[in-house]
Amino acid sequence: MIEEKFDAIVVGAGMAGNAAALTLAQRGLKVLQLERGEYSGSKNVQGAILYADMLEKLIPDFREDAPLERHLVEQRFWMMDDRSHTGLHYRSDDFNEEKPNRYTIIRAQFDKWFSQKVREAGATVLCETTVTELAQDAYGKVIGVRTDRADGEIHADVVVLAEGVNGLLGTRAGLRKRPTPDKVALAVKEMHFLPRETIEARFNLKGDEGMVIEAAGTISRGMTGMGFIYANKECISLGIGCLVADFQRTGETPYGLLDRFKRHPSVAPLIEGSEVKEYAAHLIPEGGFKAIPQLYGEGWVVVGDAAQLNNAIHREGSNLAMTSGRIAAEAIFQVKSRKDPMTAENLALYKKMLDESFVIKDLKKYKDMPALMHTQSQNFFLTYPELVSKAMQNFLRVDGTPKVEKEKTTFKSFIKARSWSGLFGDAFRLARAWR
Amino acid sequence: MHIVVCIKQVPDSAQIRVHPVTNTIMRQGVPTIINPYDLFALEAALELRDQFGGEVTVLTMGPPSAEDSLRKALTFGADRAVLLTDRFFAGADTLATTYALATAIRKISTEFGAPDLVFTGKQTIDGDTAQVGPGIAKRLGLLQLTYVARISALDLQARTIDAERRSEGGVQLLRTRLPCLVTMLEATNQIRRGAMADALRAARAEIVKWSAQDAGVEDISKCGLRGSPTIVKRVFAPAARSEKATLIEAGEQPAEALIDAIFKRQPALEPELAALARGY
Numbered sequence: 001m002i003e004e005k006f007d008a009i010v011v012g013a014g015m016a017g018n019a020a021a022l023t024l025a026q027r028g029l030k031v032l033q034l035e036r037g038e039y040s041g042s043k044n045v046q047g048a049i050l051y052a053d054m055l056e057k058l059i060p061d062f063r064e065d066a067p068l069e070r071h072l073v074e075q076r077f078w079m080m081d082d083r084s085h086t087g088l089h090y091r092s093d094d095f096n097e098e099k100p101n102r103y104t105i106i107r108a109q110f111d112k113w114f115s116q117k118v119r120e121a122g123a124t125v126l127c128e129t130t131v132t133e134l135a136q137d138a139y140g141k142v143i144g145v146r147t148d149r150a151d152g153e154i155h156a157d158v159v160v161l162a163e164g165v166n167g168l169l170g171t172r173a174g175l176r177k178r179p180t181p182d183k184v185a186l187a188v189k190e191m192h193f194l195p196r197e198t199i200e201a202r203f204n205l206k207g208d209e210g211m212v213i214e215a216a217g218t219i220s221r222g223m224t225g226m227g228f229i230y231a232n233k234e235c236i237s238l239g240i241g242c243l244v245a246d247f248q249r250t251g252e253t254p255y256g257l258l259d260r261f262k263r264h265p266s267v268a269p270l271i272e273g274s275e276v277k278e279y280a281a282h283l284i285p286e287g288g289f290k291a292i293p294q295l296y297g298e299g300w301v302v303v304g305d306a307a308q309l310n311n312a313i314h315r316e317g318s319n320l321a322m323t324s325g326r327i328a329a330e331a332i333f334q335v336k337s338r339k340d341p342m343t344a345e346n347l348a349l350y351k352k353m354l355d356e357s358f359v360i361k362d363l364k365k366y367k368d369m370p371a372l373m374h375t376q377s378q379n380f381f382l383t384y385p386e387l388v389s390k391a392m393q394n395f396l397r398v399d400g401t402p403k404v405e406k407e408k409t410t411f412k413s414f415i416k417a418r419s420w421s422g423l424f425g426d427a428f429r430l431a432r433a434w435r
Numbered sequence: 436m437h438i439v440v441c442i443k444q445v446p447d448s449a450q451i452r453v454h455p456v457t458n459t460i461m462r463q464g465v466p467t468i469i470n471p472y473d474l475f476a477l478e479a480a481l482e483l484r485d486q487f488g489g490e491v492t493v494l495t496m497g498p499p500s501a502e503d504s505l506r507k508a509l510t511f512g513a514d515r516a517v518l519l520t521d522r523f524f525a526g527a528d529t530l531a532t533t534y535a536l537a538t539a540i541r542k543i544s545t546e547f548g549a550p551d552l553v554f555t556g557k558q559t560i561d562g563d564t565a566q567v568g569p570g571i572a573k574r575l576g577l578l579q580l581t582y583v584a585r586i587s588a589l590d591l592q593a594r595t596i597d598a599e600r601r602s603e604g605g606v607q608l609l610r611t612r613l614p615c616l617v618t619m620l621e622a623t624n625q626i627r628r629g630a631m632a633d634a635l636r637a638a639r640a641e642i643v644k645w646s647a648q649d650a651g652v653e654d655i656s657k658c659g660l661r662g663s664p665t666i667v668k669r670v671f672a673p674a675a676r677s678e679k680a681t682l683i684e685a686g687e688q689p690a691e692a693l694i695d696a697i698f699k700r701q702p703a704l705e706p707e708l709a710a711l712a713r714g715y
Binding site for chain 1: 510628629630631632634635638639
């Protein structure tokens, strides 16, 4: 047991943990951050896309030295069937601005940099140190943590749980339940290395321009899921993820899906000749607003993935992680400056501030989306993509069939597959979930 | 007792790539580690300190980022870390490296007490020379025990050390006087996991950073690239051999079958061996 006591202990050094530790240290609190990996980011396998705005709130001049890959100038959405894709591409030179808004990053490198900023702000960061359980007093109040190092118990006024999607500590201490299989996705990712020039030629990029493809359709075999392709400087991140409950139900394997995605005629030429350096898998919280657990208690708050904070529609996982980490830290700082104890009553301020932020407002907006996508996954991920593909092909092929008849065939195929009421129902439900 | 352990930060060879066109080692983005052989030296030093008391100082020469390795050594339980960093040290071969390290150890002697023992690993995994340990010993006039598998006894009153030194064909049991330099063999111990208190201390420790001038280097021309007579002429990846292993039907007499196959592939070998045999 360590005699020295800290103002706050942050468990985890991902986006949420780093944002919390940085903010707490910047406000002058005595912070200890514990990370099980060899360094911050060493365990991270995210894609990944970084949104500048939220990071600017923490480190305004991050562009000066952060390891960024490419700034995004183009976004492609693909609806795929087995042999085709129907795409919506948006590219704008406006994104070549002085301070771009979105970047691709490699988290192992980015987090290392972020962690250095946390150290420079004055926090004590210990890596290769796993928190095994929360230390609680006789009344259940969290008073610190126990670690896997000898004499490794250490106390603080408040513990910030930024432990990631599995949230083992919180569930072990009975603070919340483990996420269920219908609330988390399993994503697999590969890093494909190619010469810089090849990447730029294949994706129509120059300099540090970047692009992202997001794909849905028959690649997920009727399960709720998505594929992605991100262009980095000298490699391509490529992956696919589906709900764990769907994998259970169908018996499909993640690597099987990834293989099929890579062999798709629209994808294969993009990665041809590449050297695969990394294969990784991770869970992603997908439950949305309805899956958010209790966010605070006696002597603790929970942030980031551990709090299931992820906007799956806009892929804002790390963004919500950073924001919730920062807001939790600000709430703790306010409680501390009033010299109040870190009780549940006082830490409720964190939830209040989070509710007022875009984090909870956005998740609330899409609160019905996860359930809709899940219950209607056959329609949204199999039937519609195939229908759209057929319609496009029918429209584009010039074969002497009168155009009026072509349109009729297309309409009929939709009605046959989904019926009028089904089509209207889906449109209505989708619109309502989006509202 | 004061022990100095020399360590080196090296690229993690498990994650290194050779550029397919230029054949050069691509260091960018390759994670660095403490030279694995040095960890056996560090653990041996920590065990002696735990048994006999005193302090362990870790020393490295390298770029500012080598601080990571020193901090890690502190997490394992070392008491003090010294980083020798200066652009004058860049590009050093073993001759220049031993000059800089020996100078720094002299400075450590005056600042923190003369070492009774200096430890190094057997060799590094990037240079593979095994010259730096002996080079330091020579420059400091220390007795040296190389390829040590175990330190079997230490007598601080009599100022002697007993060590098992592995050599071709056997183990030598050696005794020598302190102070001396020891280079440790691999797989002779296992680096410990530091306690929470060590980890906390390491995270906040002030690393002693010396430039060439701070360390007391008198002749800068003996440092870095200028002080290095070794020149890397060319770096290349070995070409894949076209020869392939073949499976031989062993039959009744496997030795004969094998010898036949060897002679068939190396036709010159049989007459050569026969000529040699006639000579006896």
